[in-house]
Amino acid sequence: MHSIAHFFEVMKQSKVAFIGTGVTNHDIIRLFRKKGIAVTLLDRKSPEQLGAVYQEYQELGVTFCLGDGYLDRLTEYDVVFRSPGMYYHNEKLQAARKAGVVITSEMEVFFALCPCKIFGVTGSDGKTTTTTLISEFLAHAGYRVHKGGNIGRALLPIIEDIREEDVAVVELSSFQLLSMRQSPDVAVITNIAPNHLDVHGTMEEYITAKTNLITHQDAFSRTVLNLDNETTWNLRGMVRGTLSAFSRKGHPERGTFLREDGMLCYTENGTETSVVAMQDIRIPGMHNVENYLAAIAAVWGTVSPEVIVDVAKNFGGVEHRIEFVRECGGVKWYNDSIATSPTRVLAGLNSFSQKLIVIMGGYDKKIPFEPMADTVCQKVKLVLLMGLTADKIEAAIRGSKLYQDGAPEFVHVGSMEEAVAEAKKRAKPGDIVTLSPACASFDLYPNFEARGVHYKNLVKELN
Known part of the structure; x- marks a missing residue:
């Protein structure tokens, strides 16, 4: 690729498609349309599910291929941008690549x-x-x-x-x-x-x-x-x-x-x-x-x-990473929503020198929870469990050689609201409560940021 101007010229002469409307693709689609490049959005979602985005793209002159068959006509395009979440080795993408379609991503071009x-x-x-x-x-x-x-x-x-x-x-x-x-x-x-x-x-x-x-x-x-x-x-x-x-x-x-x-x-x-x-x-x-x-x-x-x-x-740290939210009634609340894997949980737990109250659970990424079990037994006094992985996490912790009956204690909750309310009820002055899920958030939230924001809003409303 020679230059930025040359790249946009090539795109103008190409049929370009984007898979998905995530943060990454959104701004590029806008830019491409401003440059007069023809763009098609491929997405599993319906116009109703896309909501305001569908409206905006329609006004920009984007064409659409939506619904379950959104990847069925990839060979009609010259260049397809996949979003980071779209797996590169997806069979339909690989078939299109073999047929001569350029399969790329924002980062590759950048x-x-x-x-x-x-x-x-x-x-x-x-x-x-x-x-x-x-x-x-x-x-x-x-x-x-x-x-x-x-x-x-x-x-x-x-x-x-x-x-x-x-x-x-x-x-x-x-x-x-x-x-x-x-x-x-x-x-x-x-x-x-x-x-x-x-x-x-x-x-x-x-x-x-x-x-x-x-x-x-x-x-x-x-x-x-x-x-x-x-x-x-x-x-x-x-x-x-x-x-x-x-x-x-x-x-x-x-x-x-x-x-x-x-x-x-x-x-x-x-x-x-x-x-x-x-x-x-x-x-x-x-x-x-x-x-x-x-x-x-x-x-x-x-x-x-x-x-x-x-x-x-x-420098006070990055949002959702062992982020201090507030102190309420002598209890300190932290948001570690980024801790979507057991190793992240360990980093969070080891940042504190006292026993914690921890909210855990979420979507199942099929990674084992055993690696964090010993540390949870040493560093946590109460585990509030929610989401699809609640039973799996409890079984892993109970299976630790360091587990003793009631240490830590387990409470299952149905939602983040319930988790925060239960933590407030049980926490005493001097305690630390942290959201450290060990899992992705996709069972209840679009991403870990949304989960962290919801948790922080609930904590800020406590009195």
Whole structure:
């Protein structure tokens, strides 16, 4: 692809379709119509279910292919943009690709056209906070930063506003990476643990998707890998450019580590630089120390230690990630709706030094809950269970060798309203209540943000 202008010219001469109306596609569809590009929306939903979006797209001159057969006529199009949630290996998509249809995504095109340096972050846990920290560091250092991908917004719609001297910081999910054939200038893999196996089917495919972040890097690139996570560290043989590690437990040759005295340090060629003290980091939890180590390794040499210290002392965290909601009657309420997997729950529970009241349960992603069971027995006194996975989670915790009758206690509830009311009734002054579901939200909510917002609104209404 030559240039941004050339890309839009090619699209004008093509029949273009978008699968789904998620956040990602919405702004691109608007932009394409403004540019005079013919667009068709393919979606399982009916006009009634699409509601205001259907109305808006009709006015924009979008054509529609809706209902259960929405993927049946893919070969009628030249270019099809899949949303991140649409699985790349879907049979109908693969058949269309073999028939010569260009199957692409917003991120693939963005990477091909982006004129500035790209920092890309992936991982099973910690990627949003790490992406946000990198953005904060660079913005505080005076760069014009475009943050997007799996976090915030689509970046392709603003491609014409991005200058060569800017930086893009992009969070990438395994679904986005599965089809990527370009890698960022600086790539960070926070860790790799079982996740989304309901879609990927095998751990191998999930790992392969994650490795696409570094597969296509060149010798001028930088790669940041987690020394403490075996699956991630095993990828170091693939690295083409400069390899930086981050570690909470060890001491890498090049990269960041946590010194015994609680100082986060950077080391290279035998020279060690103290960067920021652990107690100066405003957001709680050892997993956030790891996120800082990863982010510092990514921006080292671009951002000064003073900027890093300033961000550490002032940055209050990302919404829905162990986010403090309020204190009511001596009880502190936290929202950790992002904790959609057992490993995320562990990070949240380990951020606190006392026994918690935890709201858990949701949609079944087919990942085992046993890995968190021992920690739940140690760190939780009451588990409020809701959603499709309630019984499964209870069975996993009861199966722990550390489980004792009544410790933790279990209460099943039918809704978030009931969960919050029950938690308020049972919590005493000094207690901490946290929403830490261990599951996706799709049984009751469109996404974890909607779940977190509903929970926070209920907590804010307590008196």
